[in-house]
Amino acid sequence: DVKVTQSSRYLVKRTGEKVFLECVQDMDHENMFWYRQDPGLGLRLIYFSYDVKMKEKGDIPEGYSVSREKKERFSLILESASTNQTSMYLCASSQDRGLGQPQHFGDGTRLSIL
Amino acid sequence: GENVEQHPSTLSVQEGDSAVIKCTYSDSASNYFPWYKQELGKGPQLIIDIRSNVGEKKDQRIAVTLNKTAKHFSLHITETQPEDSAVYFCAASDPNTGNQFYFGTGTSLTVIP
Numbered sequence: 001d002v003k004v005t006q007s008s009r010y011l012v013k014r015t016g017e018k019v020f021l022e023c024v025q026d027m028d029h030e031n032m033f034w035y036r037q038d039p040g041l042g043l044r045l046i047y048f049s050y051d052v053k054m055k056e057k058g059d060i061p062e063g064y065s066v067s068r069e070k071k072e073r074f075s076l077i078l079e080s081a082s083t084n085q086t087s088m089y090l091c092a093s094s095q096d097r098g099l100g101q102p103q104h105f106g107d108g109t110r111l112s113i114l
Numbered sequence: 115g116e117n118v119e120q121h122p123s124t125l126s127v128q129e130g131d132s133a134v135i136k137c138t139y140s141d142s143a144s145n146y147f148p149w150y151k152q153e154l155g156k157g158p159q160l161i162i163d164i165r166s167n168v169g170e171k172k173d174q175r176i177a178v179t180l181n182k183t184a185k186h187f188s189l190h191i192t193e194t195q196p197e198d199s200a201v202y203f204c205a206a207s208d209p210n211t212g213n214q215f216y217f218g219t220g221t222s223l224t225v226i227p
Contacts, residue, residue, distance in 0.1 A: 004157070031213050040123075042203060042219040043158070058214075059115075090157055100146020100165065100207035103215060105157035 003027070004106035006091050012112045019078040021109050023091030030096060032074035033103060034058075034066060037088040049074055081113045116141040118206050120218025127194050128226050135221045137204035138186040146207035147187045148215070149178060153200045161202075162189070194225045 007022035025032065031050055035043040035058075045058030047066040055066050063085060067075045074093075078085055088110050092103040117140040127133050137147075145166040150158035164171045164178045164187065171178050175194075180187040191198055201222050205215040 040219060042120075043215075043217040045214065048214065092157075094213045096213070100148075100163075100209075101213055102148055102160045102163060103213070105150075105159070107155070107157045 004091055004093055004104050006089075006106040006109050008109050009107065010110050010112075012114060013078075013081050014114050015080075015082055017078075017081045019081050019111070019113075021076040021078075021089055021091075021111070023074045023076070023106060024072050025074075025091075025093040025104070026072065027093065027095070027104075028071065029093035029104075030071075031094045031101075031103075032068065033092040033094075034064075034074065034076045035090045035092065036060070037090055037108070043090065046076065083113050085111065086113045087111060116144055116206050116208050116216040118204060118216045118218045120204050120221060122221060123219065124222045124224075126224045126226060129194060129196060131194055133189075133191045133194055133198070133223055133225075135189045135202055135204070135223070136186060137188070137206075137218050138184075139206040139216075140185065141206070141208070142182070142185060143209050144206040144216075145209050147178070147180060148205050148207075149189050150203045150205070151200045152203065152220075158203055191223075194223075196225050196227050199223055199225045 033048040034046045049068045094101045094103045148163035152158040177190040204218040208214045
């Protein structure tokens with residue numbers, strides 16, 4: 001089974017802090033994704049990556065950046081955390097590019113910005 | 115870009131009854147439609163998917179139907195059980211970016227024992 005592991009289940013940070021969310025997958029997947037999940041809004045894509053050192057903006061990239069130095073690891077960075085970034089963050093991975101492939105999700109990091 | 119709408123947002127059924135969740139999409143080029151189940155405190159898990167060259171797919175009590183002409187697809191759960199209670203998300207895949215998904219806003223299903 002694919003395993004996507006997010007480093008923290010719960011995280012509390014203060015406004016203005018730089019925050020790192022880490023995600024690791026163990027299936028050698030090429031694609032990795034970061035979403036945020038808010039009630040009534042579903043899952044919204046922040047950034048994704050098709051390969052090491054490669055990144056593309058999703059629908060809501062403002063205030064975020066990402067890093068993919070190794071194939072198995074994809075990090076989400078909040079450069080200067082703000083209260084409107086309080087949310088559930090989900091990481092996912094999938095195989096290949098081209099025809100649709102299922103995305104496999106981690107269990108999420110619930111981030112609170114005070 | 116693609117726009118996926120999902121209805122209803124909440125659904126309550128009696129144990130043993132059927133549940134149907136419907137989604138519509140806007141981009142006729144979308145070609146892959148997964149459904150996810152999210153239980154409390156966990157990430158979404160794939161339960162069934164369908165590709166645009168297939169009209170229906172079934173896996174035990176779960177089935178998905180796709181109408182490409184009308185651009186809608188539906189999840190059908192028969193003989194519901196309390197453990198089916200969860201939030202369900204549909205998604206459509208953007209063929210131009212391969213694996214980018216556009217998600218519906220979710221349906222909270224409650225199965226009443």
